Amino acid sequence: MASSSSNNIDLSGPTYCVLSGASQGIGRAIAVEISKLLGPNSLMLLLARNKAELAVTASLCESDKVKVIFNSIDLSKASNDEMKAVLNNSLAGRKVTDFNTSLIFHNVGSLGNLAVETFRMENMEELRDYYDLNVFKVIAMNTQFLKIFEEVEDRVVVVNITSLCAIKPMSGMAYYCSGKAAREMYFKVLAEEKKRIRILNYSPGPVETAMIDYVLAETVNENLRDVFTTFKNQGTLLKPEMTAKKCVRVLQAGKFAPGEHVDYFDDE
Ligand SMILES: NC(=O)c1ccc[n+]([C@@H]2O[C@H](COP(=O)([O-])OP(=O)(O)OC[C@H]3O[C@@H](n4cnc5c(N)ncnc54)[C@H](OP(=O)(O)O)[C@@H]3O)[C@@H](O)[C@H]2O)c1
Numbered sequence: 001m002a003s004s005s006s007n008n009i010d011l012s013g014p015t016y017c018v019l020s021g022a023s024q025g026i027g028r029a030i031a032v033e034i035s036k037l038l039g040p041n042s043l044m045l046l047l048a049r050n051k052a053e054l055a056v057t058a059s060l061c062e063s064d065k066v067k068v069i070f071n072s073i074d075l076s077k078a079s080n081d082e083m084k085a086v087l088n089n090s091l092a093g094r095k096v097t098d099f100n101t102s103l104i105f106h107n108v109g110s111l112g113n114l115a116v117e118t119f120r121m122e123n124m125e126e127l128r129d130y131y132d133l134n135v136f137k138v139i140a141m142n143t144q145f146l147k148i149f150e151e152v153e154d155r156v157v158v159v160n161i162t163s164l165c166a167i168k169p170m171s172g173m174a175y176y177c178s179g180k181a182a183r184e185m186y187f188k189v190l191a192e193e194k195k196r197i198r199i200l201n202y203s204p205g206p207v208e209t210a211m212i213d214y215v216l217a218e219t220v221n222e223n224l225r226d227v228f229t230t231f232k233n234q235g236t237l238l239k240p241e242m243t244a245k246k247c248v249r250v251l252q253a254g255k256f257a258p259g260e261h262v263d264y265f266d267d268e
Helices: 025-035 051-061 080-091 124-148 150-155 174-193 210-218 222-233 240-253
Strands: 015-020 042-048 066-072 101-106 156-161 198-203 260-263
Touching: 015 025, 015 080, 015 124, 025 042, 025 051, 025 101, 025 156, 025 240, 042 051, 042 080, 051 066, 066 080, 080 124, 101 124, 101 150, 124 150, 124 156, 124 174, 150 156, 156 174, 156 240, 174 198, 198 240, 210 222
Parallel strands: 015 042, 015 101, 042 066, 101 156, 156 198, 198 260
Antiparallel strands: none
8 A cells, every 4th residue: 555554655566656757867767766666566657758768767667576668758748638548558457456556756847948037038938838848737647647546546646856946936947946836836735635645745956967957058047057057066966866766765754744845955
């Protein structure tokens, strides 16, 4: 079962695990860490656009115990029906009751337009596109997942990969901060309503991924450039594996309040 009286989340039985943004970075690292813990007859579904890189992640996760399926999908465009089909197809006839725990990681994310100053934001179509991928489609995917697993709600675990930027403003990142805040709050409200579902908002800390290079290449904000240049030059960025291990430890221990924002740097 997803939870026991000790709050631990048991992944040692047959587990179903969906992970978005699994083609690189933090998503790949979480996929690898979680795959090591899953029990026999587990099934993972990895989602992102880059099929070749998804195949690499899948090969790192596949084992005697864990079957891995991956699907190239543009999550900014996918309809509810497409999301439902991707989830149902991955189950390939297996019943939701076949799994002791059903887990979804909403890791997909992008930074948005870093070349526009916040006081000049006026391209609402672009902002809407940003919110589609980072907020609306995350909610839509979560809803499709919850519908499929409704009869075993007490075995469902949801992890939203959030950011310090969801709770602390960072100049030059209005798209990102506002999107992360909205996304995190949706999961917090869900956690208030659905006490049987375990919901964690995990904030990975500053991690050495493509996102960091994107910030340095795109930002017009001097403060943001300075913060990230310092991270890079001082070697303070975390490796994806470090934060993935912490995320999985926090999850397994299960000592988080419903919808709690837990950061990499928080004490365990
Ligand atoms: N890196 C950090 O310092 C940091 C800090 C705090 C929070 N986070 C959060 O951690 C998560 C992962 O970030 P990361 O640093 O690992 O970033 P990343 O290396 O840029 O990875 C982003 C992932 O999202 C996928 N993705 C992007 N657009 C997509 C689309 N339209 N459809 C489907 N998949 C899409 C990418 O795959 P494809 O390109 O193959 O589609 C990729 O797998 C994000 O939610 C991010 O906000 C990161």
